[in-house]
Amino acid sequence: MNTTRRTFTFGISAAAAGLAVSAYPLSSLAAPGNAPTGANEDSTPEITAWIKIEPDDTTIIMVARSEMGQGNFTTLPMLVAEELECDWRFVRPQYVEPNENLSRGNAWGDMTTAASISIRGSQSYLRKAGAQARHMLIAEAAERWQVPQDECVARDSVVTHAPTRRAFRYGEIAEAAAIRPIPADVRLKHANEWRLIGQSIPRVDVRDKAVGSPIYAIDVRLPDMLFASVSACPILGGRLKSFDASQVIGIPGVRHVVAVEDTAVAVLADSWWQAKKARDALPIIWDPAAGKGLSTQTLRDTYRHGLDADDAAIGRRIGDGNKALSQAAFVVQADYEAPYLAHTTMEPQTCTVHVRDGSAEVWAPTQDADRTLLNVSKTLGIPASKVIVHKHHLGGGFGRRGLAQDWARMAANIAKQVERPVKMIWTREEDIQHDYYRPMVLARQSAGFDAAGNLIAWKVRVCGSSMLVGLSPDRLTNGQDLEMCNAFQNDDMAYHVPNFEVGYVMRNSSVPVGFWRGVNHSQNGYFRECFIDELAHVRDQDPYRFRRNLLSEAPRSLAVLDEVAKRANWGRTAKGIFQGIALVECYNSVTAQVVDISVDDTGQLTVHRVVCAIDACYIVNPNIVEAQMQGAVAYALGAVLYGEITLQDGKVQQSNFHDYRALRMNEMPQVETYFVSSGDKYSKDWGGVGEPGTPPLAPAVYNAVFAATGKRIRSLPLANHQLRSPQ
């Protein structure tokens, strides 16, 4: 920590400013014991501690959410800088330390980096913080010049008094400005006044990533550090019976073999390879009981029965779906299935922990730093104020590194058993076999048409295990996980159907389930958008126009659908090319995609192009959003083609990238992205972009497959299906 540099923090007292400096570097050679203390008597509830300006105008902007590839280190500071009117070249983003956030009463708000929340969940207070600081700088300058504030202008890190052409650099007056009162009410710029928001400001993190800088938690190196390789019980929910440490303790470099509660064993050595080799050689006996009868097939049977069960929790009901179905002139029904999916972040699960003298220090790739801190505190039984968590850029998140925090608890459990710092790294096999999987879900949908061919009823049942029960029971409604109905709810399904009902039948198991990019919208969007395609074909209508007709009262979704159809030249394709379309509303954004595919005589599918249209209200950084759309397509397409985690006797049957495949370069389609930015026309909140590109892809591809082959496939992934019948 550089304590000699004079740095002034806005929004807290000058005395506190000295203590609030949070210059802990993103360095591999982080020195233990040199971290911020977290002790801070000033606990201000306002979120105004975002900016520090040094005498040379360097402008440190604090980032509370995590950078995991989605661009937070660039876009969140852009929101502050927009109102601060600082020169972007002076901006240096810096992570908020979770222990400081805790000790200062959440001064930096929520650190959660999930649910595409970072921009939409913090834009209002980040812009406000920038504006407040700008006012304080102007007030300071005006007082020194003895002129009215409204004669002063702030721009490019300079306050200017226009009539006299006097000027102060921000760095000259920051120390005094920082102790001025914080203005409560500040006017934020209108969108048409923005100079940064909406511009493709270059990402601040790409250089480090192009030269191999040690910016990830897995790169942390501490003096005297041990490395841990772990084996968790291969039977999900299973228990450790025994292990024979004597077989490996003599292996060079091996220092300890420890149990992690009764679910895993860790080998600690001087290098990770030594630890891993000893782990492979370690005799371990697991109790297989938990795996008895737990397989993909038994779960499928359970869920299939669940679709008929009468204990569904109703997520949304319009009119009387059952009655309308019984009176319909004709009814269409179809069952769909989505498999468990692993996340496979490129950086396998890792965490470094040092426990000593009743305190702990943690180096973590976390989507939820506050939660990491609290999990470690609870695991070790020490007060939260005694835990320091250092945030690192994530080698991928996709939901794996958010609520579950299993990896943080495991690392803490291991580290508490030894004196030295421990870096735990999972093998890829552990990573795939001990994930919090996107749940396997079955869906049954029924639709009824009247004699004139109008869609009058739609009923949906989904069955699978709940993520919230295990990970966030506070979000349950009367014990029910209504988020399992997402994509069919009031705020995320724009289609108008006079009689509608969606219900979720909860059937939980010992298979851990969690948040995967797009969460429930990813499987439910697939169910919904494939089924609506079926309805269009039953009615002999174009799938785009069929959707349009259901969106007459939903101008926001309609505009996005129209845009994607126009940009993709819907219905006018080259010979041999077939299209599929899908629309999903989620995270307050609307996204539609048209996919161009071909299927050759052998049944080989090629996805040539994906056209995306998105309305995220405002686009903060177009270049980053374009990258997010490409990324969402790649992530979703890999799952559509290959993604499936299966179970036998409680064990995951996949283990590495050969049998849990990811999309590769040669399979990547061209991706075109178009913005339909509705601003504040329909919503005062902004939309997310990290996840919304994921859910429409699977149904768009499947609908295109139907267009190309006439085959209506109702389960994922495509690898399980033959697209052409053998001759």
Add this chain to the structure above:
Amino acid sequence: MIDITINGVSRRPASEGDTPLLWYLRDELGLTGTRFGCGAGLCGCCTVHVDGKAVRSCLKRIEDLDGSNVTTIEQLSANGLHPLQQAWIDLEVPQCGYCQSGQIMQAAALLSENPHPSDADIDAAMSGNICRCGTYPRIRKAIKRVAKMQMNSSAGFVPNSAK
């Protein structure tokens, strides 16, 4: 005694001979720019150059590298940035960035063997490197940009590992 030249410096590893090059680089030498992704040669994260060729360092035991010349991302270019690294920055290729060392090392080996690769050549060379963030379109663009640049310049860039 094993003797390996790592980034131009002669080294005698203390690690056991069966240690994969990846872990020798990361844990003994602190060259953490080379990253662990799968441990099975399936993802390309750990790609380095051995005698100028792209190699998955997670599968290469150091005892088999006696007398070899290894180059990692840290020393891809002796001075400043390799043109690919510059293109990676200019085109903002990385998202999470974790796989990008391997991607760049793979791309550098491709261009040193085939200065003007076709799309099919790029697919063939790069499809062993997984990127879960889906940066593939920009990787392709960056490789093509550098190939075009080299076509336009008489000198061309000689990677450190090929000198």
